[in-house]
Amino acid sequence: MRPFTYERATDLGQAVREASQTPGARFLAGGTNLLDLMKLEIERPQHLIDVSRLPLAGVEDADGGLRIGAMATNSQVAGDRRVREHYPVLTQAIVSGASGQLRNKATTGGNLLQRTRCPYFYDTTKPCNKRTPGAGCAALEGVSRETAILGASTACIAVHPSDMAVALVALGADVETQTPAGDTRRFPLMELHRLPGETPHIETHLIPGELITAVVLPPPPPGGQIYRKARDRASYATAHASIAIAGGQVALGGLAHKPWRAVTAEAALAAGASPTEAMTAELADASVGELNAFKVPLTTRLFAAAVQEISGEAA
Numbered sequence: 001m002r003p004f005t006y007e008r009a010t011d012l013g014q015a016v017r018e019a020s021q022t023p024g025a026r027f028l029a030g031g032t033n034l035l036d037l038m039k040l041e042i043e044r045p046q047h048l049i050d051v052s053r054l055p056l057a058g059v060e061d062a063d064g065g066l067r068i069g070a071m072a073t074n075s076q077v078a079g080d081r082r083v084r085e086h087y088p089v090l091t092q093a094i095v096s097g098a099s100g101q102l103r104n105k106a107t108t109g110g111n112l113l114q115r116t117r118c119p120y121f122y123d124t125t126k127p128c129n130k131r132t133p134g135a136g137c138a139a140l141e142g143v144s145r146e147t148a149i150l151g152a153s154t155a156c157i158a159v160h161p162s163d164m165a166v167a168l169v170a171l172g173a174d175v176e177t178q179t180p181a182g183d184t185r186r187f188p189l190m191e192l193h194r195l196p197g198e199t200p201h202i203e204t205h206l207i208p209g210e211l212i213t214a215v216v217l218p219p220p221p222p223g224g225q226i227y228r229k230a231r232d233r234a235s236y237a238t239a240h241a242s243i244a245i246a247g248g249q250v251a252l253g254g255l256a257h258k259p260w261r262a263v264t265a266e267a268a269l270a271a272g273a274s275p276t277e278a279m280t281a282e283l284a285d286a287s288v289g290e291l292n293a294f295k296v297p298l299t300t301r302l303f304a305a306a307v308q309e310i311s312g313e314a315a
Contacts, residue, residue: 001038001039001041002038002041002044004038004045004046004047004048005046005047005048006028006047006048006050007047007048007049007050008050008053009049009050009051009053009054010053010054012051012054012056012178012211012213013178013182015027015049015051015054015211016178016179016180016209016210016211017180017209018049018209019049019180019208019209019211020180020207020208020209020210021180021209022046022047022049023046024044024045024046024047025045025046025047025048025049025209026043026045026047026048026049027048027049027051027211028048028049028050028051028052029050029051029052029070029071029107029109029110030052030073030105030106030107030110031105031110032098032102032105032106032110032114033106033110033114033115034110037115040122040124041124042121042122042124042131051071051211052071052107054071055069056069056070056071056072056109056213056214057069057071057072057073057076058072059072059076059077059080059082059083061082062216062217063219064218064219065216065217065218065219065220066080066082066083066086066087066216066217067176067214067215067216067217068108068214068215068216068217069108069213069214070107070108070109070211070212070213070214070215071107071108071109072107072108073103073104073105073106073107073108074094074097074098074102074103074104074106074107074108074111074164075100075103075104077090077091077094077108078090078091078094078095078103079091086220087167087171087217087220087225087246088225088226089167089170089171089225089226089227089244089245089246090164090167090168090171090217090227092167092226092227093163093164093166093167093227093229093242093244094111094163094164094167096163096227096229096236096242097111097162097163097164097236098236099236102236108164108212108215109211109212109213109215111162111164111165112162112164112165112168112175112189112192112212112215113203113204113212114161114162115130115161115203116130116158116159116160116161117146117161117238118130118139118146118147118158118159119139119143119146120137120138120139120142120158121158123138126138126142129155129156129196129200129201130156130158130200130201130203131201133199133201137154137155137156137157137200139156139157139158140154140157143291144157144289144291144292145291145292145294146159146238146240146292147159147289147292148255148256148257148287149255149256149283149286149287149288149292149295149296150252150255150256150260150283150285150286150287151195151196151256151257151258151260152196152256152257152287153195153196153197153198153200155196155197155198155199155200156196156200156257157196158196158200158257159238159253159254159255159256159257160193160253160256160257160258160259161238161239162253162259163227163229163239163242163253165189165193165253165259166227166242166244166251166252166253166259167227167244167246167251168189168215168217168259169189169190169244169251169259169260169261170225170244170245170246170249170250170251170261171217171218171221171244171246171249172188172218172221172246172249173188173189173215173216173217173218174186174187174188174189174215174216174218175187175188175189175192175212175214175215175216176212176213176214176215176216177206177210177211177212177213178210178211178213179207179209179210180207180208180209180210184213185210186216189215190251190259190261191205192204192205192206192258193205193257193258193259194257194258195256195257195258196257200257203257221246221247221248221249222247223246223247223248223310224245224247224310224311225245225246225247225310226243226244226245226306226309226310227242227243227244227245228242228243228302228305228306228309229241229242229243229253229254230242230254230298230302238254239253239254240254240294240295240298241253241254241255241295241298241299241302242254242302243299243302243303243306245306245307245310248266248269248270249261249266250262250265250266250269250303252282252299254295255286255295255299262279262282264278264281264282264284265278265279265281265282265303266278268281268282269307274304275303275304275306275307275308276300276303276304278303279299279300279303279304280300283296283299283300
């Protein structure tokens with residue numbers, strides 16, 4: 001681990017201004033992803049700004065929905081009575097994503113910003129455009145079983161690891177942020193993350209120093225909710241494919257550089273297509289190789305099973 005300086009933020013405005021003005025500065029909250037990456041020398045921040053004590057940890061009623069502070073822990077959110085009763089897809093996704101120990105530390109904002117688990121990203125002996133822009137992508141010619149089939153590029157085929165983010169996209173959540181200029185921004189969470197294009201090291205649409213302060217859930221959608229995930233082992237492995245359904249909205253995980261809103265599948269279902277037909281249409285343009293082609297039938301079957309389960313609960 002490289003040397004770095006540390007300070008604990010006591011004021012939100014000061015924290016974002018300093019982050020934008022200090023070269024190599026990074027925000028630190030739960031640290032469950034960042035500290036691991038620092039130990040592996042994948043992340044090398046020169047200055048850490050600890051925002052974990054800022055008053056951003058509440059879960060509050062807001063306009064018929066909920067406002068979840070960015071510092072609220074994953075355990076806090078998953079266990080909240082209002083979340084369990086009205087947004088069960090979110091509780092299911094969070095619980096499937098990490099052990100209780102990690103959920104006790106990981107924050108809402110940090111979960112959204114966690115970095116890929118692509119093995120080539122973690123192997124510093126291999127070229128990776130996320131670690132070193134312009135270095136190349138070893139995964140393109142390597143073992144690609146865990147890689148993207150939607151929205152990938154010739155620069156990066158990594159997938160986003162968050163389970164929680166997939167559920168939030170299906171729920172139509174918004175993100176609130178504080179900018180270094182002191183402005184508050186609010187925009188759909190599905191617009192937070194970027195597809196890789198030629199700049200996979202730029203993973204979100206946040207500007208330097210901008211801090212996520214909250215996630216805002218709309219009123220609970222009508223209809224059933226479910227989160228289902230296919231993985232190699234039950235012990236909190238990342239998803240080969242995951243499905244979040246909330247009302248008529250569908251999001252996919254484990255398939256792309258960002259949580260993927262399945263608008264084609266939604267429209268097909270609404271038009272009377274079967275779940276299998278709907279997901280087949282969604283994945284018609286999937287880009288697959290020999291080792292990750294299994295994700296197409298896996299996702300299709302997972303979606304059909306999830307829809308059937310919701311239909312059975314509603315019957």
